[in-house]
Amino acid sequence: MSLRQFEYALAVAEEGSVTAAAERLHVAQPSMSQQIRGLERELGVALFARTASGLVPTAAGRAFLREAEIAVAAARRARATARAGADELVGELVVAAQMGFGTRQLPGALGALRRRYPRVEVTVFEEPSAAELDRLCRRGMLDLSLMAKCERSPANAHRLGDEEFVVVLGAGHPQLAADRVELRALAGQPWVRFDRDSALDRVLLTALRDDDPPTAARVSQTATAVRWAADGLGVALVPASAVPHGYERLTRPLAPAVAQPVIAVVRPHAGPAETALLDLLRQETWYEAGPVSLVS
Numbered sequence: 001m002s003l004r005q006f007e008y009a010l011a012v013a014e015e016g017s018v019t020a021a022a023e024r025l026h027v028a029q030p031s032m033s034q035q036i037r038g039l040e041r042e043l044g045v046a047l048f049a050r051t052a053s054g055l056v057p058t059a060a061g062r063a064f065l066r067e068a069e070i071a072v073a074a075a076r077r078a079r080a081t082a083r084a085g086a087d088e089l090v091g092e093l094v095v096a097a098q099m100g101f102g103t104r105q106l107p108g109a110l111g112a113l114r115r116r117y118p119r120v121e122v123t124v125f126e127e128p129s130a131a132e133l134d135r136l137c138r139r140g141m142l143d144l145s146l147m148a149k150c151e152r153s154p155a156n157a158h159r160l161g162d163e164e165f166v167v168v169l170g171a172g173h174p175q176l177a178a179d180r181v182e183l184r185a186l187a188g189q190p191w192v193r194f195d196r197d198s199a200l201d202r203v204l205l206t207a208l209r210d211d212d213p214p215t216a217a218r219v220s221q222t223a224t225a226v227r228w229a230a231d232g233l234g235v236a237l238v239p240a241s242a243v244p245h246g247y248e249r250l251t252r253p254l255a256p257a258v259a260q261p262v263i264a265v266v267r268p269h270a271g272p273a274e275t276a277l278l279d280l281l282r283q284e285t286w287y288e289a290g291p292v293s294l295v296s
Contacts, residue, residue, distance in 0.1 A: 016054030161286020170232030180255035
């Protein structure tokens with residue numbers, strides 16, 4: 001088995017066809033088909049099944065692909081480490097942020113990292129599911145993850161600061177007259193909520209001390225929650241740093257304030273790029289909780 005075969009199998013799984021995977025990787029389709037067949041012969045199992053919608057991984061294929069993904073990511077990191085010099089770093093950095101956290105701080109830190117290491121390719125994605133982010137982190141798929149602190153947070157997590165939460169109110173809402181809003185003043189009002197496995201929805205439930213608040217809608221993006229709340233569908237609770245420009249006038253902090261500790265988790269045996277990004281994130285401005293209601 002070769003690393004190239006692993007990469008081919010991962011591409012086929014993502015694209016759903018050998019032809020599309022070959023085009024994406026700029027290789028000949030017959031060559032890729034031959035490599036996949038050779039890999040299946042060596043493993044003694046079928047990795048893919050043909051369906052009406054294309055090629056899909058079999059049960060054995062899914063198990064293999066999970067390990068292949070880890071192997072490919074590790075190989076990329078090894079290449080980057082081998083090429084690293086005193087003044088230059090070449091490679092790929094995979095960063096995941098829990099949705100809504102570090103929205104203002106991460107772009108600044110990444111910009112500074114790119115200026116320092118212009119040949120480092122950074123892949124960044126937001127992950128709404130706390131469970132999925134935890135799984136990716138523990139499986140070694142991420143070089144650095146930015147997330148809310150929780151009971152499962154690793155012991156070696158790096159505390160960066162806190163995210164303060166604000167409520168988003170519709171234009172004309174009576175609570176906009178207040179400097180800070182007490183949650184009890186919003187009792188009985190419908191909420192624009194996030195997906196059930198989202199860390200943001202957990203913050204709301206903890207702050208309200210209510211497992212079943214009135215729900216107007218559920219969304220998967222913070223910008224959508226802000227816009228819908230601003231249009232009067234319901235009220236929303238979001239990190240202050242995630243409020244899009246132009247909507248700040250419709251937000252109010254809470255009394256007592258609600259904040260969530262934010263941590264960075266770096267992969268074991270971190271390289272210079274991950275270490276540099278962690279240092280740059282520490283230099284960003286974070287909310288520092290005073291006498292607030294911390295959600296963790």
